[in-house]
Amino acid sequence: MVHMLEPLQALVDPVEALRRIAFLLERSRAGTYRVEAFRNAVKALKQLGDDEIASRAEQGTLQQIHGIGKTTAAVVEEAARGELPAYLASLQTQSGGPLAAGGEDLYAALRGDCHLHSDWSDGGSPIDEMVLTGIELGHEWMVLTDHSPQLRVANGLTAERLTKQIAIVDAINRGVGQGFRLFKGIEVDILDDGSLDQTDAMLGRLDLVTASVHSKLKMNRAPMTKRMVAAVSNPRVNVLGHCTGRLVTGSRGTRPQSEFDAREVFEACLEGDTAVEINSRPERQDPPDELIELALDIGCLFAIDSDAHAPGQLDMKAYGCERAERLGIPVDRIVTTWDADRLHAWANPS
Known part of the structure; x- marks a missing residue:
């Protein structure tokens, strides 16, 4: 890349x-x-x-x-x-210079991005502009992951709107040719009981699912742990997005990380073959270093994602690469370094 x-x-x-x-x-x-x-x-x-x-x-x-x-x-x-x-x-x-001091070799090894948004939900640009910028940056694939229905403040997609978006993704893939693939995806909300904010039938039509907690972030430790374990154990879920929900800087202010048993959640990720996202947004830096190290020790896969809401933010994966390289994550444990065929086969094993 x-x-x-x-x-x-x-x-x-x-x-x-x-x-x-x-x-x-x-x-x-x-x-x-x-x-x-x-x-x-x-x-x-x-x-x-x-x-x-x-x-x-x-x-x-x-x-x-x-x-x-x-x-x-x-x-x-x-x-x-x-x-x-x-x-x-x-x-x-x-x-115009590098965003981060370090991580250049890992950034060069990246091939895609499992978490990005368009103006279909709370992103600022059309899908085709996100794709064009991704191609210009050297992406071989990207997963379009607009929000699910419950996140109304972010214009989350109903099943009907998601169906229309799927057709548009198919049309874009026909137009861009062999060198790039836009995968059908979603950032689905993890509901209070650990279920997912989209029908199983709709999730089954997608190539990859990133699941994130966006509500009741102050839930007590035990129910939050149960909630997250249920989600990452769901065979439809491929990536656990910004797992602590923290904010460390930026215009939205700061927010403490959610309380949960990280070892239990990451062990469930390992068992369910669910990757732990390293969210590259500077205001998130999620998970914190100590949780990345824990997930690494447990044996989890990782996804270095931009969580881009605008084309220029696709480049923010440089921040995640700096952290991952500094913490010693092996390249092959990072699914965003895999080619499109390997990524798709991992996310769709059956």
Whole structure:
């Protein structure tokens, strides 16, 4: 997998310039409103032909188009003149380097991502933009894991919406060709009793299931342990997502980790052949190091995932790779280093 995208130079297409700026802003965790300005400008330009873009850039009338403001117009005008836009050049210098010091070799060994979101739930970009960025980063496969119905605040997918999404994933796979596979998946909520927030029939139509606790994170230790053990023991579940639910930094504030018997949960993961996710989001860093070490000692598999909610966040796996490499996790125990066929066979053994 490519550690980062190569810097763009002069003679860059205006749309590509805007996309790269949005990617770098997302990658550096910039404010959503800044990112949306560039993503909206991309959408606006895609409605125009190349000749109209060039004409408007020359005449200075780009801002007459809904979705294009002063800053984005300047980027388009500079790109149309064959120049590297100053805004992009500055971002590439400031934010284009490695996200983490360490883990580069492991990052290069990654082939995919078991946990990412699109604008079908609480992600910020369409599925095709997530896929395009993944391909540009060198992914061989990705699992689309939008939320399940109970997480209404994140626009979780009903069975009907998930059925429609499955058809779209199939269409994308027909279009991208042999070098990449988008797997059908879900981040399914682990309910209070350990059951899953989607019908078994629907889960059976998916390639991979990541299961996470999003509610009642302060549940007492014994029932939380029972809840998580039941979920990871379910043959439909392949990955246990952000197992402690903690938040250590970021705009949402901090949140302590849930209380559960980690040894019992990880032993159930081992028994059920369920991978423990190393969630790479900086605000999560979940599990903490000591729990990763425990899961490693027990013999668990791991998935280094981005939990990306925007294209630029796909690159955040660099943070998870730094932790995994530092803690000595063998590459072959990390399912996100496996090729698409091996990943699919593991997740669908019968």
